[in-house]
Amino acid sequence: MNQGKKQQNLKQDQSQEINIINNETIPYTEAEESDQADGGFPQVQDGGCAVKELSELGWNDAWSDTWTQWLDGLNEAVTRRFAGELVPARVSLAHKHLYRVISADGEWLAELSGQARAGMLTLSDWPCVGDWVAIAPRQAEGRATIAGVLPRRSLFARKVAGNRRDAQVVAANADVALLVTAMTSDFEPRRLERYAALAWDSGAMPAVVLTKADAAEDPAAFAAEAMRTVPGADVFAVSAHTGAGLDRLQALLAPGTTVVLVGSSGVGKSTLANALADEEHMATQTVRESDGKGRHTTTHRELLPLSGGAWLIDTPGMREVGMIAVDGGSGLAHTFEDIEALASDCRFSNCSHRHEPGCAVQQAIALGELEAERLKGYHKLQREIAYMRRSEEAQLKRQQANSVKKLTKTFNTSSKRR
Ligand SMILES: Nc1nc2c(ncn2[C@@H]2O[C@H](COP(=O)(O)OP(=O)(O)OP(=O)(O)O)[C@@H](O)[C@H]2O)c(=O)[nH]1
Numbered sequence: 001m002n003q004g005k006k007q008q009n010l011k012q013d014q015s016q017e018i019n020i021i022n023n024e025t026i027p028y029t030e031a032e033e034s035d036q037a038d039g040g041f042p043q044v045q046d047g048g049c050a051v052k053e054l055s056e057l058g059w060n061d062a063w064s065d066t067w068t069q070w071l072d073g074l075n076e077a078v079t080r081r082f083a084g085e086l087v088p089a090r091v092s093l094a095h096k097h098l099y100r101v102i103s104a105d106g107e108w109l110a111e112l113s114g115q116a117r118a119g120m121l122t123l124s125d126w127p128c129v130g131d132w133v134a135i136a137p138r139q140a141e142g143r144a145t146i147a148g149v150l151p152r153r154s155l156f157a158r159k160v161a162g163n164r165r166d167a168q169v170v171a172a173n174a175d176v177a178l179l180v181t182a183m184t185s186d187f188e189p190r191r192l193e194r195y196a197a198l199a200w201d202s203g204a205m206p207a208v209v210l211t212k213a214d215a216a217e218d219p220a221a222f223a224a225e226a227m228r229t230v231p232g233a234d235v236f237a238v239s240a241h242t243g244a245g246l247d248r249l250q251a252l253l254a255p256g257t258t259v260v261l262v263g264s265s266g267v268g269k270s271t272l273a274n275a276l277a278d279e280e281h282m283a284t285q286t287v288r289e290s291d292g293k294g295r296h297t298t299t300h301r302e303l304l305p306l307s308g309g310a311w312l313i314d315t316p317g318m319r320e321v322g323m324i325a326v327d328g329g330s331g332l333a334h335t336f337e338d339i340e341a342l343a344s345d346c347r348f349s350n351c352s353h354r355h356e357p358g359c360a361v362q363q364a365i366a367l368g369e370l371e372a373e374r375l376k377g378y379h380k381l382q383r384e385i386a387y388m389r390r391s392e393e394a395q396l397k398r399q400q401a402n403s404v405k406k407l408t409k410t411f412n413t414s415s416k417r418r
């Protein structure tokens, strides 16, 4: 799919306030205009982002099975309402309650059916970029109705610790999470551990990308350290500037694979994305020249095609994902498999691996089998998770207290009126 050029042109056409969907020109509707008033309408992603086959978007036998099961589970009213009209589509852009979705027939502007809306009980139920949804196209209008969201394979959320259901999902169904870190003084094994834990928790497969190979004296040493830090993950040393190592990385990103980039600011995520996309897809902060206002373009929430046929989810929320702590469940255990394995030999089952007698972890450190720094990283992440849990609980309590207060006030006011 080589539509990058077209996409660029479309982006520059924004000031004309048109959307091109399914090759038709459709003026903004009221809903879009009001969205635009508070923050700008999402950029037109790609006029004819038509895929020849759904598999290009990552659809496969497993998704087909999920689809069948999902349809079977629909209640009678929904089945009757959409009688045979539902087709799968993938969300390429989420903007408040308006979505862009790509189906085998092309790209649609879509909104949730009232019934689907009513079923959105928590923030995480709402569709987000990467989601597979069931749509009923409304051919005449060139719009579509979203009847529901298929169960997700993986998800990245803004707030993962504690109550996952209340997290805002910022990327769904990523297959691969590229943990991006530069081979400079920025390189921080402890941070990499945190990203790895986050990725394992998300359900996506982590792989490490070490950037700025051209500026590193000994890329192999960084790679070795990364392999020790994230056991079991593929490690790629690349330079977006010279192109070194990109081929090997491209091979991981098979057609239909969905990938996200996780990493701190300045490590080269945008540059890498550009190199993989072969186009300047990521010009998120270009100034709008066309209307002379010099206003920044809206930030994206997008599913971007990469040159090898894979897709990159780049949402503003993804940038925050790396900042937060993780669930503290399987992700932590997975990342620190070595420590967890040693821990099973500790004398006490609740050993904290600090001062307890018979601690197998401390013993391994004494024998030089485990780096003390790694245990420090483990403890630090544990502490952060505990801290997040506590602050979330406190926040929840405050919210509850506030709503009780509000209710009481409403009650008092209305009883005074009576
Ligand atoms: N030498 C070298 N510099 C690079 C490479 N890739 C990126 N950089 C530089 O690193 C700086 C940061 O790159 P970005 O791609 O903006 O980093 P980012 O991770 O997207 O940063 P945020 O947008 O803040 O999250 C820029 O000055 C790039 O030119 C590389 O392969 N080699």
Ligand SMILES: [Zn+2]
Pocket: 343, 346, 347, 351, 352, 353, 354, 356, 358, 359, 360, 361, 362
């Ligand atoms: Zn121990």
